[in-house]
Amino acid sequence: MNLFRNAVFAAAIAGLFAGLVMTAMQTFATVPLILQAETFEGAGMSGHHHGTATAATAGAQDEAAAAEDHDGGAWAPADGFERFAFTALANIVTGIGFALLLVAASEFAGGIAGWRQGVFWGFAGFAVFTLAPGLGLPPELPTMPTADLMDRQVWWIATVAATAAGLALIAFRGSVVFSLVGVALIVTPHLIGAPQPASHESPLPDGLHHQFVVAATVTSLIFWVLLGGMVGMVRQHLLATAGGPSKSFA
Amino acid sequence: MNTAASSLATATSSASRAVQLGAVALLGLFVVGFVGFSHAEIVHNAGHDYRHSMAFPCH
Numbered sequence: 001m002n003l004f005r006n007a008v009f010a011a012a013i014a015g016l017f018a019g020l021v022m023t024a025m026q027t028f029a030t031v032p033l034i035l036q037a038e039t040f041e042g043a044g045m046s047g048h049h050h051g052t053a054t055a056a057t058a059g060a061q062d063e064a065a066a067a068e069d070h071d072g073g074a075w076a077p078a079d080g081f082e083r084f085a086f087t088a089l090a091n092i093v094t095g096i097g098f099a100l101l102l103v104a105a106s107e108f109a110g111g112i113a114g115w116r117q118g119v120f121w122g123f124a125g126f127a128v129f130t131l132a133p134g135l136g137l138p139p140e141l142p143t144m145p146t147a148d149l150m151d152r153q154v155w156w157i158a159t160v161a162a163t164a165a166g167l168a169l170i171a172f173r174g175s176v177v178f179s180l181v182g183v184a185l186i187v188t189p190h191l192i193g194a195p196q197p198a199s200h201e202s203p204l205p206d207g208l209h210h211q212f213v214v215a216a217t218v219t220s221l222i223f224w225v226l227l228g229g230m231v232g233m234v235r236q237h238l239l240a241t242a243g244g245p246s247k248s249f250a
Numbered sequence: 251m252n253t254a255a256s257s258l259a260t261a262t263s264s265a266s267r268a269v270q271l272g273a274v275a276l277l278g279l280f281v282v283g284f285v286g287f288s289h290a291e292i293v294h295n296a297g298h299d300y301r302h303s304m305a306f307p308c309h
Contacts, residue, residue, distance in 0.1 A: 004270040011278070030303040074291030076298070083299065090300035094285045100278030104271045130305065139305035152307035153287055216305055 006238055006249045007107065011099035014230035019095030022223040023088040029215040031087065033208060037141035040203040098125065099227055103235075105164075109172055111235065111248055118232020119225050124167055126224035130217060132163040132186065136194025139216035141209055144202045147195035159189040 077083040102125055112118045133156045140146060166185030169178045202209075235249070285297050286306040294301070294308075301308045 003267060004273060007271070007274045008277070011274070026299070026303045031299050034299055034302050074295060076295035086296040087299045087303075090285050090297040094282050094300070094304070097278045097281030097285070100274050100281065104275035104278065107271050107274075108268075134305050137305065137307060139302065140308065141302065142309070146307075146309060149289075149307055149309065156307050157287075216303055220304065 003107075003249045007103045008100065010231055010234040010238060011103045012096050013234045014102075014227050015094075015096030015099035016092055017095075017230050018099070018223050018227040019092035020088070021226055022095065022219060023091045025219040025222060026087065026091070027084070029219050030212065031084075033212045033215060034142060037143055037204055037208060037212075040143050095223070095227065098129070098224075099231055101125075102228060102231055105168075106231070107249060109168075112228075112232040114236050115229040115232040118228040118230070118235075120228070121231070122224040122226070122228025124171075125228060126221050128160055128164045128167065130220040130224070132189070133159045133194075134213075134217060135190060138209075138213050141202075141204060141212050143204060144209065145197040145199060147197050151195040155189065155192075155194045159194075162186065162189050 077086045102121055106112045106121050112121055136159065137152055137156060146152065162185045166182040169182035169185065173179070173182075238249070284293065286301060286304065288294065298308070
């Protein structure tokens with residue numbers, strides 16, 4: 001189980017690092033915009049669940065909002081440090097999760113030979129997990145109208161899978177036919193189209209959403225580049241300390 | 251070590267390699283799927299700002 005252990009170790013280090021940096025970036029770039037958008041909750045649109053609604057909106061509207069927002073008063077972290085801590089935890093845990101996927105995919109393809117190659121794997125991760133699904137389903141702010149959650153999740157997962165498979169066909173099969181199939185795989189989800197809400201009207205001021213899309217996309221790019229670079233670096237270090245001419249984790 | 255033994259060893263190790271990497275990928279899928287896609291309210295609320303920031307479908 002040497003390979004498994006090394007892969008998890010490399011992913012844990014890279015995910016922890018990239019997750020921490022991502023948390024810091026989100027604290028300044030995306031979370032303030034989310035909090036700002038939440039202040040528009042109750043302004044004619046569906047309510048939310050962070051207790052930001054004023055006491056004046058209590059009563060019937062709250063009940064309606066709770067029912068509509070499928071939360072029924074479930075636990076949520078208190079605003080402030082607790083909320084920040086859970087965001088940090090989610091970043092680190094998923095950072096490690098994304099790193100596990102990146103390590104597994106890159107080892108199947110022969111392994112990442114250093115931080116620079118890792119950066120390119122990071123760009124691929126960004127394209128697969130942020131760019132492709134973000135074209136049809138741009139990062140959204142609270143209070144924005146959305147299509148059915150399940151439909152969007154299905155489209156998101158299918159788009160990620162098709163884009164990953166398409167990129168792999170283009171990168172690792174040296175034939176024109178496979179490359180064309182790869183491009184077709186990448187394009188198809190966008191021809192089908194992501195589930196969209198009946199109306200895009202929202203109570204948010206102009207520009208707030210655009211600012212959020214840019215912030216979420218750019219922070220994600222940095223996250224993926226760091227993650228890929230770190231995986232490459234840690235892997236090289238593991239191979240060097242293991243000694244011998246081995247070019248593989250196992 | 252004779253040729254037969256070494257080629258068998260290679261075959262076993264390549265199968266075990268695929269199994270181990272498959273396990274790594276499954277673990278990653280489980281972790282990302284749970285934090286990013288779970289419909290459980292508590293998980294959703296805890297990771298709310300993260301989900302929005304990473305553009306996971308939310309609400």
